[in-house]
Amino acid sequence: MNEPILPFLSIEDATVVKNGKILFQNLEFTIQPDEQWAILAASGSEKTAFLETLYGRTSVTQGRIHRFFSQSYQTEQSKQGKVNSFRDLVSFVSQAYTFRNKSNIQEFYYQQRFNSSEADDTYTVSTYLDQVEETRTGFWNKQTTMDLLGLTPLADKSLIKLSNGETRRLAIAAALLRNPKLFLMDRPMTGLDKETRDAFDGILRRITESGIQIVMTTSAHEIPSTITHVGMITDGRLVPVSDLSGVANQTDLQSLPETNRIAALILDYPTIPYTNLIDLRNVTIQYGSKKILDSVSWTVKAGERWVLKGHNGAGKSTLISLLLGENPQSYAVDFSLFDRKRGTGESIWEVKKPIGFVSPELSRFFPKNQTCLKVVLSGLFDTIGLFRQVSPEQTQLGLNWLEALQLSHIKNILLHQVSIEDQRFCLLARAMIKRPALLILDEAAQGMDDEQRTRFKHIVSILCEKTPIGLIYVSHYENDIPDAVENEITLVNGQRIT
Incomplete structure (x- = not known):
């Protein structure tokens, strides 16, 4: 047998x-x-x-x-x-x-x-x-x-x-x-x-x-x-x-509770006091004989919303590192941020102050002892973690952002212990708590499920609709790009093609 x-x-x-x-x-x-x-x-x-x-x-x-x-x-x-x-x-x-x-x-x-x-x-x-x-x-x-x-x-x-x-x-x-x-x-x-x-x-x-x-x-x-x-x-x-036709999530965007809560938090958003947020002039970044960026020029005016596209390794991360003041070669190339030429005596903290930034890998670099509330509050100081005393008013502001994004229940939980979706929304709150002039979202919805990606896109749309904030959105998915985005830059092997 x-x-x-x-x-x-x-x-x-x-x-x-x-x-x-x-x-x-x-x-x-x-x-x-x-x-x-x-x-x-x-x-x-x-x-x-x-x-x-x-x-x-x-x-x-x-x-x-x-x-x-x-x-x-x-x-x-x-x-x-x-x-x-x-x-x-x-x-x-x-x-x-x-x-x-x-x-x-x-x-x-x-x-x-x-x-x-x-x-x-x-x-x-x-x-x-x-x-x-x-x-x-x-x-x-x-x-x-x-x-x-x-x-x-x-x-x-x-x-x-x-x-x-x-x-x-x-x-x-x-x-x-x-x-x-x-x-x-x-x-x-x-x-x-x-x-x-x-x-x-x-x-x-x-x-x-x-x-x-x-x-x-x-x-x-x-x-x-x-x-x-x-x-x-x-x-x-x-x-x-067996039938996938009814599986996709259908989210009623207008009923999401964050719509009104976020709108209340960004009332009286400050006027953007700059003409150009970014002005790159034939910028080349090179490691040894390899050019990571090759003669890239790009101007982003106040209030403009851009999508940054390119294949893996095209140079997108290097370009963003220039904007964040984190690339050592930023002092050797010709570009300006917020109407000021780089390398004219500004500190990295002055560079970072007008920028809110979210990326999927950013959460890896926070110390393991950082709660979600501390991570949000660290955005006030542009540090990877909270290392100073905050005022009661600042603490309340952080709590308000967590509440607006339906994250109050994780305020005292360590960042690395919460889901990927919650990490991303915490980082978004961290980016927005200081009311930046420019928001850079580097594949920020990466790893989220469909419903949470839809929420994230909707929230970014609210921020663009209700504030004069500038936006650089990096994504490999067309469906993730908010409708407010009207401009496009594409890199191929370090060169700008659009």
């Missing part, structure tokens, strides 16, 4: 708990061999929690998880007297991807990524991949992963200087090097430019053809054709989905 074919993995009537909170109840889920799953949910934190459950980062207090894919491996390892775990056969690329320097310390500050001397203490893409511990041998090695993810041209680039999308590709490559049987990916297309997203289905196909099974979280609009099954998390359970 033939033995029945076991599932690849199954969850049976499970109650799942993390940090004392029930995440899922009566959870049922089965993966058969050769199935590839996409997981949807209204909340990004729910999707992440589901992957963490598969990875064993949560507690199952009732029911069971059967990881049949690892049974023969663990039996063989145990026979040989070797310590083993099912995790030996699992790779997990999360949203909280971080890197460390050669001293195994991750205490970077944001400006370091543009400082060549600091980069010397950080691994390059090539040396970082050399450090990856391979659990088992297989098809994927350093060269095949670098070729698949387009990392070969970046082999000698310092990790600290990678763009968001380049960092994401490196994280996937490092996970693939372990030749897992199960590959968990939490919103893997986050931060990837359109070209890489378009090629992502081919990347997944190559991975699955090598015998690896995939469970990924994503949105209903970004399900690769390689995926064979889709599940939707609803009310703490996972339900298979």
Whole structure:
């Protein structure tokens, strides 16, 4: 008699708990061999929690998880007297991807990524991949992963200087090097430019053809054709989905409570006392023989709203580093900020004062002891964390911004402990608390689920409608760009083409 074919993995009537909170109840889920799953949910934190459950980062207090894919491996390892775990056969690329320097310390500050001397203490893409511990041998090695993810041209680039999308590709490559049987990916297309997203289905196909099974979280609009099954998390359970037409979230923007609360906070917004917020004149930034920016000219007048576009590594982050006063070469090039030529005696604090800034990576650089309220208040002083006494009035202002963005419940929670969505809204409050003349949003909605991205776009639209603020919006997604944006600049390999 033939033995029945076991599932690849199954969850049976499970109650799942993390940090004392029930995440899922009566959870049922089965993966058969050769199935590839996409997981949807209204909340990004729910999707992440589901992957963490598969990875064993949560507690199952009732029911069971059967990881049949690892049974023969663990039996063989145990026979040989070797310590083993099912995790030996699992790779997990999360949203909280971080890197460390050669001293195994991750205490970077944001400006370091543009400082060549600091980069010397950080691994390059090539040396970082050399450090990856391979659990088992297989098809994927350093060269095949670098070729698949387009990392070969970046082999000698310092990790600290990678763009968001380049960092994401490196994280996937490092996970693939372990030749897992199960590959968990939490919103893997986050931060990837359109070209890489378009090629992502081919990347997944190559991975699955090598015998690896995939469970990924994503949105209903970004399900690769390689995926064979889709599940939707609803009310703490996972339900298979065959028809995606009704899955997309429909948010009633006019009913969002922040509409009126934010409008009240930005009443009497100060007049912008500048003619030009930005004036770049044939700016070139070069590291060694490589030009990161090549003769870029760009003028942004007070109140203008711009979108900054370009592929991963096009030079967008370097351009923004000039505007924030964080690039050491800013003193050697010809440009002005807020009607004042750079390098004429102004301090970095004077440069930063009229600018509000949000980026997905910014949250990584705050000290671990910073609560969400402290992060918001740090915007008053342009510091990565709050290190001084604040007045009762300032504290109340921070609380008002948290309330307006529906974040009052996390005011005393550490920033790194809250969801990605809440981190982004905290950083937006931090940017706006000082009423800046220019708001720079560098892929600020990256990693959010569809509903939260819609909220974020709506809030930015309110800010543009109700204030004279200037805006630079960086995004790889056309749908994320607020309607108030009327101007466009596009970089290709460091050169401006529009």
